[in-house]
Amino acid sequence: MKKLFPISAVALLALSGCETVVDVDTPPHTPRLALSYTLSNQPATPDYRAFFEVRDLFVSGSQGVLETRQLAGRQDATIQLFDESGQVVEQFRSKARSGSYGYYGQDSLYGYYVPTRNFVGVPGRTYTLRASASGLEPVEATLTLPAVPTIERAEFVVGTPTYGYGGRLTVSVADAAASADYYLAYARVLDRTGRYWGEVYPDYNAPGSDGPDINLGRFQLSSAYGLYSQYPFSDVGGNGQRLSFSSDVLLQYRGTYDPYNPVIPEPAFLEVIVSGITPDTYRFYQSLLRYYDTDGNPFAEPAPLHSNVRSGYGLFGGTTDAVYRISL
Structure with missing residues (x-):
């Protein structure tokens, strides 16, 4: 099968502004299961x-x-998590609800799954994720959860942000010298009862800010909401040294809002979460950032996505979180 695609060559554009049409062979594709899931050492509350x-x-x-x-999700998949002994330690159910349809004719959670046993991963232990669905080859992936990172210090100094709540966040991590380690860093805000209040993200409008440009070699905050907002960091070149970052941040409320009583509760605690991640998790997010950075440029170098899912595509990621709470 062939499709026709207009390809604008740089040389032709420079000389004549012409456009030519060539035949391009459609790459062969065998449909396979694709998934994304990250196991952690925290209960899935x-x-x-x-x-x-x-x-x-x-x-x-x-x-x-x-x-x-x-892209359409699958709600008919069977997914199980196994420990080193081959015992099933977690099973998942689809979030999609029968008879519940959204704007596009299907449930908005179609393709998403939630754990049913609230299993918590143990650092140093090995786990295997297996998934199957009708008409596709079963897939599996294996990982070993890394050690818990050591947060030496975290400090938040209230400042005068461009708007809302904000200030300067500084974090230091003691990196282990005996191994190659990979990290992600997050921060969130809790209310006085310890419930989730909102997220923390860089204030790109602050004086001296580097802006939202991607820097794969910088230890920095990631967002817990999107695949394209993960900034993994490797200790290669700085193994065993203190890792740190300091940046102006904003605190964004993500709770419910009553228009008849528009009072946002006061934030009470800021939690810094430094995650030790598996090498495959690091490679996947690093390749995803590079892929995203090509921005559809047909002349960019190939940016294939890393996958650790055998017979399929995607990521079975692993993370161990260290949490440091700061009173506001």
């Missing part, structure tokens, strides 16, 4: 799931590189 959306389990079928239709 409602507050945890509300914050760490990026770690949710999502399952779909793969599509060819030239396919333009909306």
Whole structure:
């Protein structure tokens, strides 16, 4: 099968502004299961799931590189997590609800799954995720959860942000010298009862800010809401040294809002979360950032996505979180 695509060559554009049409062979594609899930050492409480959306389990079928239709999730998958002894320690159920349809004719949570046993991963232990769905080859992936990072210090100094709540956040981590380690850093805000209040993100409008440009070699805050907002960091070149970052941040409320009583509760605590991640998790997010940075440029170098899912595509990620709470 062939499709026709207009390709504008730089040389032709420079000389004549002409456009030519050539035949391009459609790359062959065998549909396979694709998934994304991150196992952690934290219980999957409602507050945890509300914050760490990026770690949710999502399952779909793969599509060819030239396919333009909306990616559809699978709600018929069977997913199980096994420990080192082969015992099932976690099972997942689909979030999609029968008879519940959204704007596009299907449930808005179609393809997403939630754990049913609230299993908590143990650092140093090995786990295998297996998934299957009708008409596609079963897949599996294995990982070993890394050690818990050591947060030496975290400090928040209230400042005068461009708007809302904000200030200067400084974090220091003691990196272990005996191993190659990989990290992600997050921050969130809690209310006086310890419930999730909102997120923390860099204030790109602050004086001296580097802006939202991607820097793969910088230890910095990530967002827990999107795959494209993960900034993994490797200690290669600084193994065993103190890792730190300091940046102006904003605190954004993400709770309910009553228009008849528009009072936002006061934030009470800021929690810094430094996550030790597996090498595959680091490589996946690093490749995703590079892929995203090509921005559809047909002349950019190839940016293939890393996958550790055998017979399929995607990421079975692992993370161990260290939490440092600061009173506001």
